[in-house]
Amino acid sequence: MQNFEFKNPTKILFGKGQIENLGKEIPKGAKVLMLYGGGSIKKNGVYEQVKQGLNGFEYLEFSGIPANPEYEVLMQALKIIKEENITFLLAVGGGSVIDGTKFLSSAALYTGTEPWDILRKSIRTEKGMPFGAVLTLPATGSEMNSGAVITRAETQEKLGMGGPGLFPEFSILDPQVVASIPKRQLANGITDAFTHVLEQYMTYPVQAYLQDRFAESILQTLIEIAPRVIKDPADYEAAANFMWCCTMALNGLIQKGVPGDWAIHAMGHELTALYGIDHARTLAVIAPSHYRYFLKSKKEKLAQYGARVWGVKGATTEEIAKAAIAKTEDFFHSLDINTKLSEYTDQYQGTAEKIAKRFTDRSWMGLGEHKTLTPSDAEKIVEMSY
């Protein structure tokens, strides 16, 4: 087991009707900016519940935070925060709204002239404006971690930020919100959480037995509840497990003491940038090829996953490892998630070279758990994903 530090101070309020406790969690006398996306919260009743919870607080609303939170849009919100002397931010939405709110939390207290520097210069946020979240879309885990990804259309950049000041003070998770989420987004959420776990697990064994089993627990639970969630998102118990799995998949716990990969995300991000494919679907395209390409170095963990999570039996480690990859593909297919790039775009030819070039053009740090994945490896993996 590797050495680690772990601290996660976010308070979770989980379950039916928890939105009604919102008011108790916001500091008395706070002036609140409520942030949300395209208005789906007005259709599923969350908007009304949140307004009820904000009773007694002075607050303003800012809507229209897009799916990949845009710097330009967020800068409009920042203007309001400053002009109106906002003291508390409330994100009501999925990962994009929460990530956007994290940027605002940091930018509100940032003393430099250009808030984009927080991202471009990787400035760690030690202290941000306090904020909370009401989660409406389980997937990214942003509700219980301190990271965010922000997009700047103008410069075609998509950059990450983080720091101990960016944990939500609280997040409210009411699984009843799952009932109104479209099937496509449910499938994306399951795939996203599943791949989050794989990125932290599918590396090489370091005798971190408990972390391995926690990771497998999330994978097994996602596999167990996926058909129920897809069939009937109003199935509360399935939705509750789905929601808690997504949070636990990326709140820091399972990554502690073990190596992490995250190369699938790096390659997937490029597919989103090039073709606008949903983030989760790019992961499902890359993951099987990535694991086949690195079968040799990952086969122990692949076989452990195959045996424990899928109950695969086989004569050799390699046999079980290969079967585990096939099972993973089958799982994505069962969610109506395609796993080949050519199923998303006709213009897939040349993508591998393009991505390799994009990687080469950057100051290349190496990817994966050994930091040895090269642009040429990426080229081969993407080509295998056609």
Add this chain to the structure above:
Amino acid sequence: MQNFEFKNPTKILFGKGQIENLGKEIPKGAKVLMLYGGGSIKKNGVYEQVKQGLNGFEYLEFSGIPANPEYEVLMQALKIIKEENITFLLAVGGGSVIDGTKFLSSAALYTGTEPWDILRKSIRTEKGMPFGAVLTLPATGSEMNSGAVITRAETQEKLGMGGPGLFPEFSILDPQVVASIPKRQLANGITDAFTHVLEQYMTYPVQAYLQDRFAESILQTLIEIAPRVIKDPADYEAAANFMWCCTMALNGLIQKGVPGDWAIHAMGHELTALYGIDHARTLAVIAPSHYRYFLKSKKEKLAQYGARVWGVKGATTEEIAKAAIAKTEDFFHSLDINTKLSEYTDQYQGTAEKIAKRFTDRSWMGLGEHKTLTPSDAEKIVEMSY
């Protein structure tokens, strides 16, 4: 899944050599009281490492906190805290030292006249004097939770306390400390953590699939590493998993969203009070009888545990459940932990009636996940444990 709230702000520093980071975690300018027990830390090198870490801080030492932290002893430490204007407490030890420090954290800021009232009147600690811990004995989980149990010899009382103000600011977990722990205490620690998990898991199914699997993960890992830890406590990887399991067994995570039992602890406490049997061993005495007695209401979870944790196969749920109880006994025996009261005392006759009477004499709230366990049930369970 039941509704829940979860917040655990303790920072964990885990791994080899982490004690050297101690100084970075204590607020600058703090005046520290270092608290420890009987001096085992002077034999295993921890004392020197901690003193090194406290370099540059003004600090005092208070030693001699006994195995069940005594009110009278703690009151002497409280006097020092007040007279010397201590601002930060540092527990260096196992659950008893950390629990004692939690009492002091609360008492230091308590404005009433009699600090025992915090326990007797169950006063929740919203804010305590900040404290940290260097863990030297994995078992109780106190290093990452906000509860404590304090004993008052004078009145034969052993009472619990807690509150959000009693989470350690940080806890340092260096698994290298396990190497010098006597076998008896290692076996106790494994049994304690194992039973902590059982108390939160062995109730009835509520479709909390992820919590169930996390609980099973801790049990499976304890079973996996127990023989290695007992055989060679210097086996770092086994020790690391042991330590992290103990912390995760009682840091709040696995109890969220599920019913809890805790009747085994209630009955076990009485055996410690009557005969001075080690806490963990009383749990091993009570648990098998408790599960046999409540086989009907617990058989679904017992069978799930039997199948998933022990790989038991059987024709019926009841058959698997019974085999699971036997496996649990075998596990305790493998640690040289006796599971019958008569193996600890010759004077076991009449114990069941005594405990039932003690329970009856108190304002009885009912025990177990349904709060329906009566003194008469306890009598039968204890009798089955002879």
